[in-house]
Amino acid sequence: MKRQPVKASMASFIGTMVEWYDYYIYGTASALIFGAIFFPSDNEFISTISSFATFAVGFLARPLGAVLFGGLGDKVGRKKSLLITISMMGISTFLIGLLPGYASIGIWAPILLILLRLIQGLAVGGEWGGAVLIAGEHAEKGNRTFMASFAQLGSPAGLIISILIFKVITGFDNEFIMTIGWRIPFLLSIVMLAIGLFIRLGINESPDFTEVKEKNELSDKPAKEVWLRQPKILIVTIFSNALGIAGSYFINTFMLSYCVQTLKLEKETILSCLFIAAIVQFLMQPVSAWASKFIGAGRMLLISSFAGVVVPYAMFSLVDTRDYHYITLGMSLGMIAMCSFYAVIAGYLSGIFPTRYRYTGISISYQFAGAVFGGFTPMVGALLSHNIPGSWMPLAIFFSVISLCSFLSVLYLETHKNLFEGAE
Numbered sequence: 001m002k003r004q005p006v007k008a009s010m011a012s013f014i015g016t017m018v019e020w021y022d023y024y025i026y027g028t029a030s031a032l033i034f035g036a037i038f039f040p041s042d043n044e045f046i047s048t049i050s051s052f053a054t055f056a057v058g059f060l061a062r063p064l065g066a067v068l069f070g071g072l073g074d075k076v077g078r079k080k081s082l083l084i085t086i087s088m089m090g091i092s093t094f095l096i097g098l099l100p101g102y103a104s105i106g107i108w109a110p111i112l113l114i115l116l117r118l119i120q121g122l123a124v125g126g127e128w129g130g131a132v133l134i135a136g137e138h139a140e141k142g143n144r145t146f147m148a149s150f151a152q153l154g155s156p157a158g159l160i161i162s163i164l165i166f167k168v169i170t171g172f173d174n175e176f177i178m179t180i181g182w183r184i185p186f187l188l189s190i191v192m193l194a195i196g197l198f199i200r201l202g203i204n205e206s207p208d209f210t211e212v213k214e215k216n217e218l219s220d221k222p223a224k225e226v227w228l229r230q231p232k233i234l235i236v237t238i239f240s241n242a243l244g245i246a247g248s249y250f251i252n253t254f255m256l257s258y259c260v261q262t263l264k265l266e267k268e269t270i271l272s273c274l275f276i277a278a279i280v281q282f283l284m285q286p287v288s289a290w291a292s293k294f295i296g297a298g299r300m301l302l303i304s305s306f307a308g309v310v311v312p313y314a315m316f317s318l319v320d321t322r323d324y325h326y327i328t329l330g331m332s333l334g335m336i337a338m339c340s341f342y343a344v345i346a347g348y349l350s351g352i353f354p355t356r357y358r359y360t361g362i363s364i365s366y367q368f369a370g371a372v373f374g375g376f377t378p379m380v381g382a383l384l385s386h387n388i389p390g391s392w393m394p395l396a397i398f399f400s401v402i403s404l405c406s407f408l409s410v411l412y413l414e415t416h417k418n419l420f421e422g423a424e
Helices: 004-032 034-038 044-075 078-096 108-136 141-169 174-181 183-187 189-200 207-214 222-229 231-240 242-262 267-295 297-319 324-350 355-374 377-387 393-414
Strands: none
Touching: 004 034, 004 044, 004 078, 004 108, 004 141, 004 183, 004 189, 004 242, 004 377, 034 044, 034 108, 044 078, 044 108, 044 222, 044 355, 044 377, 078 108, 078 183, 078 189, 108 141, 108 324, 108 355, 141 183, 141 267, 141 324, 174 183, 183 189, 207 355, 222 231, 222 355, 231 324, 231 355, 231 393, 242 267, 242 297, 242 324, 242 355, 242 377, 242 393, 267 297, 267 324, 297 324, 297 393, 324 355, 324 393, 377 393
């Protein structure tokens, strides 16, 4: 039992790494490959927008997954819900790797792609909240924000692995990439699924959930209860997630397209820059979570979201030089602001909702934010870049607005702590 907090955090990390690996390879393929495979057009911009639209579809399914699996996690347990979500994610990603393209089966190719993307969205909708809670609820009270951050650490780890694989694949000739190469990252997900399932089967159920269950205090309708008891707080927590979600996909997905299509950089170059930025994220997240133990989670969130308001102007100034080192520095600056917020927000939000509907509460807040901010961010970025060519200022302002949304939301939560149980 003494080892369970560490095992739970590691299981949370490995599980979310598998989930986000699957999600990031889809995002990378959407930016670089899927437009030509599933949405062929003489206009590269139209193909890219269509590809990003399927990326957004997964986010639209995430709120439904939050309600469905959040309710399951609050009724029957965090562990059971997590085993289902990771299985759904791994199998749907593997099947994407087997899909024929538009040239082979016509309109059925994008239809099947969208269907599998919806399954991915449902799975991730239930994954995040459970992973955060299985780690945080095993930890001692004063250490929950830090331990919950390991679920967030799976995101940069998944990104790093996905970039490494795509860097290898893009080193081959274009014909190989467009026929067989792009499928390899998706087919490898079945191996990562097996690893994730094995690790998650070895942890106990959350002690907080077990305690509530033994007291017969489980919620019959957690989604309804969270809305009736904390409606204003629920809405604010949705907007508080803006930077952690939209900021991530702005840098990890849209910037790929921006650098390749607008700045005319080589795919290998920008993947190398993003790889280093992902390592920066992986190293900074635990540092930020650890620092929040001393300065407070709320203060850390306010500092990092304010940094997100000002940093995009430096980021784009550096990226626009088209110099490898400056691009890497610019992306890393944006990543530091985003990931410092992302590392802490999970544990912070878990302290807001009571245990009986906590899984549902944090899942809805995060996944509705994903539907609003995450899925459409690459599309909005692409539209701004296309309609206002030659100027990155609208893109920088867009990133600032995202960050400001999180800053104001956390500020509200910090000044209304009497309305919830309280975050660490």
